Amino acid sequence: MKRLSFFVTIFFVVSLFSVTAYAQEVLKLGIPLPLTGTNAKFGEIEKKSYEIAMQEINAKGGVKGKKIVLEFEDSQGKPEIARSIVERLIDVKKQPVVFGEYSSSCSKAISAVAEERKVPYLVVTGATDDITQQKYKYVFRLNPTNAYYATGLMSFLNTVVKPKTIAILYESSDFGTSGAEDMVHQAKKAGFKVLVKEQYEKGAVDFRPILSKVKAAKPDVIYMVSYVMDAALLMRQIRELRIDSKLYAGGAAGFAIPEFIQNAKEASELVMTATLWSPQIAYPGAKEFAEKYKKLYKDYPSYHGAEAYSALYVIKDALTRAKSWKPDDIRAALKSTNMMTAFGPVRFQDKEGYTNQNFMDTLVMQVIKGKHETIWPQKYASAQYVYPIPKWRERK
């Protein structure tokens, strides 16, 4: 009984707060993000990027005269916590639109809640394909899905490398598994033979057993779907075992952020990775955002940052165009989104089995002289690609 009254009081206090918030002409938006736990790194990048976007929007007068105030809630990267955060945002704080979260598993959990409560949810970074394949009416996705992460890389492989065989290593998570499945699918379509397809537990100490297996199979391309530290360890041990393939490629995530180079050092040289975005890309606002971020935090943001930064603009755009700030009107506004962001063009389409999915070009980056350079498609390239790559033995 005591407990119940405690919760009731909390509930009243909270709702009181939200009432005063509306009175003050600010728009409070809660964002679930992993701020602690193993994905905290990415949560932090996104938080900083949302904040930059918020300041820019507020400096230009906010949304329909209301200043945006972002409230970040720590999901610890756990789906059940992400879910309860969003339930609270929708049920208690009556937030008419939800966005954010980093991992696919959390985004999936939130999607189910959003659809059930009929509140639009914008997925910002979760890349597992099936999130937008459920025919959910209220779930939108800004980032391309896993299946499309590698389209840029595939076009590079088909035009330049023309491999016959491929080995796929991936971490045993939602993201890793779906990335690997899609690669298998794409490889079949392109006629590569998959020699090795192995999963590993995230955080493994020693990859040499599976790498020895890869070495024995002699694939033309080694494709890896990993987060950052696993990526660095994998490349270090590939260098140590002198596994000579024509190409080492990563499927975004861990391979695409500067920490990969810092930790893998010389083993990262000439490694390619699929990516969705890079700081030098020619989208309007991309460079400005990247420089601003670098000035504040001493490092360029990863594509996750650009996604988060642009997500807030997409939300702002939808809120500005919506007839009212009721969930259904916001949904309708999101559906008709057609804008350019720092992350690229955004338009939510229903095609190829996806609902409300944004489709876009993906890029390939290569580590050249210790720096990520965009190399493909050539119209966006910041440097000429290095291929063929020398054997380990011949490198210094």
Added chain:
Amino acid sequence: MEQLELFLQTLIAGFMLGGLYALIGLGMALVMGVMRVINLAHGDFMMIAMYIAYWLFTLLDIDPYLSVFIAAPALFLFGLAIQKYLLTPVMKVESILPHNLVILTVGLAMVFSNLATVFFTGDYRSTPVSYASNAWYLTDFWSESPIELSLSMPWTLSFVLAVVITIGLWIFLTKTDMGKSIRATSQDVDAALLMGVNVNRVRMMTFGIGMILVAAAGCLFIPIYYLYPALGRQFTNVGFVITVIGGMGSTNGAVIGGLILGIFESMTATYIGMGWAPAGRFAIFVAALVFLPGGIASIIRKRRLGK
């Protein structure tokens, strides 16, 4: 030939991993033997040592292998303090739960990993030493060799140091008075007390030595691995499994248990699939409990008595 190369490379990898695992297991087994308590904060103590090594490397440019000499004494003192001000008082309390010490260590583990997140953020860190991906190759020494085997330099260094430390511990336990007291206490507390062993002092020393071992393990792990605040749990797990395989509290058993676990994990990774390695770890854990409840120690004891 390729199959042979694969097998040998896996065996080497497993052996080295096992040697390092053994060092983690040793510290846990030693504490377990004397204190009759599973220290579930073991991995988190290792995390602390790794942060010491990391900061020494980043700020003062001290090689992680040299920081053993700083991290180990630091953790030794830290261990003494924990033992004196936290474990001993709890040990004296009569409680319904016989395992309140275990609960205390779980609490410590949580406090440590959360404090690390607060102070050092959740960032992944590593010490990119210049020789991180150097290695020796069989074909460099013997160019006609039909197979190619490689030996990673930091891994080999870590392994050799782990062996040296293990031998050092063995000498300490068998040759010195303190070591003998520790073994006596571990075999029978009451008998040791009657023989005039200062059991409380022995307990403190043991916990301190356990900390030295885990600090060394941390310093040996950081050049080949990486570091983040929640890393402890994973290695506590490893230590726990080794302690069970080895036979609760047996140091000899822990060394063999560590090697078995390392080789077993590598073999599973190569011949079944790396995703299965954690499952394999559990399988071996359960198998040890069911078929060999006394652990490897019971086999060793049986052979000795048989003579």
